[in-house]
Amino acid sequence: MFETGVRQFRMAMGIVWGRRLNARNIGRLIEDSLATLAEFGEPGTDVRQLVDGPFTDPEAQAHFATQGLRRTAGRLAEQSPFYARRFEAAGVRPDRLDLAGLGAIPVTTKAELVGRPGEFQCADVRRHLSTRTTGTTGRPAEIWLSRYETELWPALGALSAVLRDELRPDDIMQVNVSSRATAAVQLDVAGCRLVGAGCRVLGVVPVDEALDALAEGGSTLLSASPSYLAELLIAARHRGLGPGDFRLRRIQAGGEVLSPSLAAAVRETFGVDEVSDNFGMTEVIPVTSRSCSQGHLHHDINTGLVEYLDLETGKPAAPGALAVIVITPFFPYRDCMPVFRYDTRDVVRRLPEGPLTCEVAGVPATSPLLGKAGQLLRLGPDDVVTPRQLVEAVEALPTQPWPARFRATIHNGRIRLTLPVAAIDGFGESAARNHFAEAGLDVDLAVVSDEEATTLRQVRSDLHERTFAARPVPIGA
Numbered sequence: 001m002f003e004t005g006v007r008q009f010r011m012a013m014g015i016v017w018g019r020r021l022n023a024r025n026i027g028r029l030i031e032d033s034l035a036t037l038a039e040f041g042e043p044g045t046d047v048r049q050l051v052d053g054p055f056t057d058p059e060a061q062a063h064f065a066t067q068g069l070r071r072t073a074g075r076l077a078e079q080s081p082f083y084a085r086r087f088e089a090a091g092v093r094p095d096r097l098d099l100a101g102l103g104a105i106p107v108t109t110k111a112e113l114v115g116r117p118g119e120f121q122c123a124d125v126r127r128h129l130s131t132r133t134t135g136t137t138g139r140p141a142e143i144w145l146s147r148y149e150t151e152l153w154p155a156l157g158a159l160s161a162v163l164r165d166e167l168r169p170d171d172i173m174q175v176n177v178s179s180r181a182t183a184a185v186q187l188d189v190a191g192c193r194l195v196g197a198g199c200r201v202l203g204v205v206p207v208d209e210a211l212d213a214l215a216e217g218g219s220t221l222l223s224a225s226p227s228y229l230a231e232l233l234i235a236a237r238h239r240g241l242g243p244g245d246f247r248l249r250r251i252q253a254g255g256e257v258l259s260p261s262l263a264a265a266v267r268e269t270f271g272v273d274e275v276s277d278n279f280g281m282t283e284v285i286p287v288t289s290r291s292c293s294q295g296h297l298h299h300d301i302n303t304g305l306v307e308y309l310d311l312e313t314g315k316p317a318a319p320g321a322l323a324v325i326v327i328t329p330f331f332p333y334r335d336c337m338p339v340f341r342y343d344t345r346d347v348v349r350r351l352p353e354g355p356l357t358c359e360v361a362g363v364p365a366t367s368p369l370l371g372k373a374g375q376l377l378r379l380g381p382d383d384v385v386t387p388r389q390l391v392e393a394v395e396a397l398p399t400q401p402w403p404a405r406f407r408a409t410i411h412n413g414r415i416r417l418t419l420p421v422a423a424i425d426g427f428g429e430s431a432a433r434n435h436f437a438e439a440g441l442d443v444d445l446a447v448v449s450d451e452e453a454t455t456l457r458q459v460r461s462d463l464h465e466r467t468f469a470a471r472p473v474p475i476g477a
Contacts, residue, residue: 020148020332026155030194033162034169061364065305066098068330073097075331076340079122082112083340102307103315107326107343113283114141120337127336131182133282143282145183146336153183153286153333154190156303162195166250167221172198174219176210176228177255178463179203183282188223203465204228207235214270215245222251222270226258227459229266229275230402236269243271251275255460257371257388259395262402277368284327284342286334292358296365297348304329307341308350308366311373319353322384323366324373345373347386377410385415385441393439394419399427403461405453417443420453 073094076083087094090104113120121127127144161167175188185201192199200217202210210232213219224232229251236242248270253263258277266275279289279297287304289297299306308323309316317323325344348366356365371387378384385408394404401423409416417436424432429445436443454462 020335021152021156023148023151023155026152026159027194030155030159030162033159034195037162061301062099065301069099069102069305069328070094070097072328072331072338073340075122076338079124080120080338081123082116082119086340102341105341107309107314107341108339109343110141110283110345113339113342114139117142117337120339122336122338125336129182129186131184131186131282132180140180141283143183144337149334149336150186150190154187155194156286156333157187158191158194161191166252167191167195167197169196171195171220171249172200172218173221173223174210174213174217175199175201176204176222176224176232178460179465180463181282183285184280187285204461204463205465205467207231208239209467211235211239211241214248215241218247220247220249222248224251224253225460226253226256226262227403227461229253229258230262231461233262233266233269234402242269246270248272252278254278254280257369257391259388259392259404261392261396261400265400265402279346279369281327281344281346283339284329284344287327287329290360291368292360292365294356294358295368296351296356296358297368298360298363298365299325301363303333306364308348311347311376317350319350321350322347322370322376322386323350347371347373347376377408377415379410379413379415389439389441390417393436393441394423396439397423397427397432397435399423399425403459405456405459407456411444415441415443416446417441418446418448418456420450420456421447422450422453 073083073087073092077087077094078084086105090106092101092104121144125146125148128147129145129150130142131145132140132142158167167173171192173188173192175185177184179185179201189199189201200213200219202213207228210228214222214232236245249272251266251270251272251274253275254277258275263275263277267273277291277297279299284304287300287306289299289306291297305328307316307326307328309326310318311322311324325346325348327342327344328340329338331338347370348368349370350366355361358365368388370389371391375387376384377386390406390408391404394406395402399422401420405420405423407418419432424445424447427435429447433443433445436445448456
């Protein structure tokens with residue numbers, strides 16, 4: 001117990017002082033937590049606070065954020081060519097930076113990261129592992145990680161997962177995300193290793209191969225995008241598979257909008273109680289967000305600063321307003337190619353003022369992700385339709401057209417919604433228009449052939465990674 005206390009103190013002081021954390025020390029804390037769980041059934045509140053943070057007081061949160069900003073900006077001014085110029089042009093002194101003064105620093109865009117990646121590299125760190133965004137929203141960005149980051153992030157993630165009962169030593173995690181997402185895959189593999197769990201990395205393979213692995217391999221956890229989950233669900237139903245054919249206890253979804261209708265169907269078919277709808281992004285790792293039982297998205301306040309900026313003014317968004325998420329990962333959690341005030345282009349809605357009552361009420365929260373800012377449809381000054389509204393309405397059709405394939409544009413002041421024939425087959429255009437009207441969407445409906453479905457809306461399950469398993473061929477044939 002004394003040694004555990006020392007390890008907790010070392011980690012806590014590293015967080016407070018902003019010094020590089022010892023990944024091996026965190027690994028031992030994982031072992032301590034597993035031993036405590038095995039003996040007492042739950043971890044102590046002291047180690048849980050290392051993960052979720054003790055900062056329930058807004059003033060304490062603001063102080064912690066200010067210190068993190070100054071520490072991070074100070075290092076970037078010395079080590080990052082891009083940010084040295086940016087801070088100088090903005091007339092910002094890192095040692096005096098505070099939350100109120102952030103607006104003087106322009107947000108960092110993906111185009112800047114893609115166009116000048118070498119200028120984001122910090123001079124005092126050696127590159128170790130390259131990871132790339134998947135390219136579903138444009139030209140991929142390449143991010144280099146240090147060896148320190150590749151050891152630290154899985155340790156932090158594994159400790160959190162153990163304390164929240166998201167990962168156990170007897171689990172087997174099946175990973176059906178693009179293998180091009182190197183950082184995400186590496187986090188899963190290394191996290192499972194630290195906990196002693198199994199990890200099966202398959203990628204975005206043909207869904208029948210993934211189903212075979214789930215049903216025959218005994219996986220208890222599944223990581224996949226919502227669109228790939230939809231394809232797994234359709235294939236499972238086609239094969240007559242149900243809850244009794246799987247050992248899954250939890251599914252982690254992310255990267256796309258997860259509709260309530262799809263989530264409910266996945267829970268029913270695969271026999272899981274929880275399908276998480278979380279947020280993570282390659283460019284801002286390890287800052288993440290997780291969903292709660294009330295449907296909020298709670299944003300990490302320990303490893304970085306999350307801002308919610310008004311779409312029009314770029315200033316902090318008012319309660320109830322739409323906002324774009326802007327993230328600054330803090331040093332010492334990022335040290336190789338950090339970003340500062342990175343505009344994710346992901347849109348959420350600020351919650352109304354007032355206290356939260358969910359299980360993680362002390363952590364700031366918003367609505368779930370509503371989609372990308374560039375995909376919003378503006379019918380009027382105060383009439384904005386989000387991708388989430390469209391996905392949820394399409395996937396709630398009784399035809400269950402999962403994953404949703406559609407194209408939405410503005411034509412003569414109305415939404416022109418293009419769907420494949422299968423989306424309304426047996427339901428009809430008139431009934432479909434009424435369905436969308438009940439969802440608050442006044443649409444002019446257009447229908448195209450099912451062969452054109454994949455040209456309407458790109459989804460992550462389109463990142464196919466083909467194999468020979470479906471069609472064995474003799475050697476030399």
